[in-house]
Amino acid sequence: MLLELAADRKVLFIGGKGGVGKTSIASAVGLQQARSGRRVLLVSTDPAHNLGHLWERPVGDEPVLLADDGGSGVLAGLEIDPHATIERHLEQVGQTLRDFMPEHLHKQVDAHLQLARQSPGTHEAAILERIAEVVELAERDYDLIIFDTAPSGHTARLLALPEIMAAWTEGLLNRRTKAEKFGAAIRALDNDDPSSSRGANRDRRIRQVLTQRRNTFEKLRGLVTDPAACSFIIVVNAERVPVLESAELFHELERLGVEVGGVVVNRLSPTDQGEFLAARRTQEEAQLATLRELLPRVAVDTLPMLPADLMGEPAVEQLAQRLR
Template structure:
């Protein structure tokens, strides 16, 4: 399921409960596609990054090469979104816009407000969302596929719903901006200034409108990508245990409510049946959870990955996991 799905998409999100192997599965899928000749960008949105640890090399906020196949022309690059850098850049832009609104003597208050905003609820999410939008907006020019390794379920479900919320919010800001410009023009006329040139939008007004329009277009683009099943899908990764199964069912419902296509499920670390009585009994229990998953999410494709021996570290180990994908 996963390989067939990913071959027909430009953007793929993998998410699920914490600790179920999202990063390993996303890396294996991305590596498989790069080996077959595609240009792939692998992005971690989880603040607790594991991408660099998994690949056993330094990965940061700018793309670094993780794999290259000179025979097929495929290449895999990795990015770990730096939340603090994203928030700093996000607030710097917001701060420049706010200072355009305010007289100079209020600029210190703007700085104090932004310092508090850096720790306010929603700031982290909106900043990360905009960085995801930028990576999709520009990353698809240089890559055939972008694979996102996301944060645990609750954070990711909220993130998937935000493009609609942010797009509507930006529309509201633009509407209010237009009203403010018209009000300012009316005041100037009442003051006896009927020169058309003086009633034209100021450089400040134009800059504010440009910023708002650009951000609105960016969030609308992201909303369109997320809601287009021909371009984007979400794959839920889980382990064959009761809590991950139940959390995955809830995540699928939240994703569908947000208009995001659920492409399938990958059940990771399935215990072998032929490795002794203890593990055989555990495998039977896991099968019951798999049966429950099929009943709770009828019609959703399910792939399984076996439990592998040894630590999953480095390209060779990720390649072994990629061979298990279907």
């Protein structure tokens, strides 16, 4: 299921409850696809990044090489830096506002941005814009983009934002239309006033910025809700809380119009390594049955518990060989 989805899509989101192995599976899928000759970009959106730790090398806010097949296939990694992203986001917003405001109001713009730095929603908006930017750039250079996401609730909120932000920006554009009509009427009364042409130019710049933002969010929304281009894989451990949380995530994604391609049950206990693990496997099978009952239409793959920590390319390669 995993390999078929990866081969047929442009974008994959790998998500689920924290600690279930999302980064490991995202890395294994990416490596397998790179080995098959595709150019893959693996992007971590989780503020608590694990990508660099897993691959045992520095990974930052720009793509770095993780693996290649000696030919056209390549796997690159990127960890979105939330602090740098917020700073870039606020700098861009600040520059735009200062362009639109008279100089004597610039200090007020700076004070507003300082408050916004800690305001609810600033982090999510900045990350969303960075994701849209990464997708736009990666579409030119990569065949597949895999997002290793933050835990369930954060990711569901993030995927809801493109629609929210597009609608919000559309509302701003509608208000700009009314303001421009009023401004044009005022300027028509005094065509000799030099500020008249400056006002018209400012209105055009504001509309241009808002239109660009709306189009960016609408494009991202269109991508994540296109089942031919994008799919979401939920990773879960066969335990009660992760199973119930994964079912909730599935229904939230379904409500948002995001295709869930399947569920991967990770780290199943072996049945032949002693009574303790055998007993645990019995409990896990019961939770697997619950998962299938809660999500009867969803494909389910399973992966075994590995005997050692998954660190470095050889270990990722072993996991990739177990994918189906």
